[in-house]
Amino acid sequence: MALRAACRRMRLDEPVHQTVKLFSDQATGYCVQLPRWRYPVVCNTEAGVVKYDNYDGHWGEQAHLDRLIQSYAVEKSILEARKQGHPVTEQSLADGSIKLTVLVGSGN
């Protein structure tokens, strides 16, 4: 699963499916604990929705969540490309972006 791979990429604990409290609300889904975040982020990967409460950055750095979303997109793309039988190479760019090159019809 791409979310699990994204957590491994960021050296985070594996996501756990559960219901958690987010300050005044609660949410159910795959929960990921980001570094120094008060509450976990709750991911519904099928719907493509992430629920969280970081109190406008006071309870968790937005950059950590952004990086999780980036890592998820990378892992999901790699997973889907490989399912199609396409080899993928990965390159980190200077601005922090990650570039994936998928070779199509390479006879693999």
Added chain:
Amino acid sequence: MKTILIVISPNGESKVETQGFSGSECRQASRFLKSALGTKRTETLTSEFYGLQSQTQTENQQEN
């Protein structure tokens, strides 16, 4: 050589670009990725400290 390039920015937005395909072949080739990446949606359940609405949403369409 036919390639699909995907660039994923630090905030998770993705761009998909095809190279070496002819005509509508490119759309067909990258469809599985666009379908997999789809639309990113985050929901911030803001705390009551804000004294604002209890829920806000941002939505970013990921596209080619």
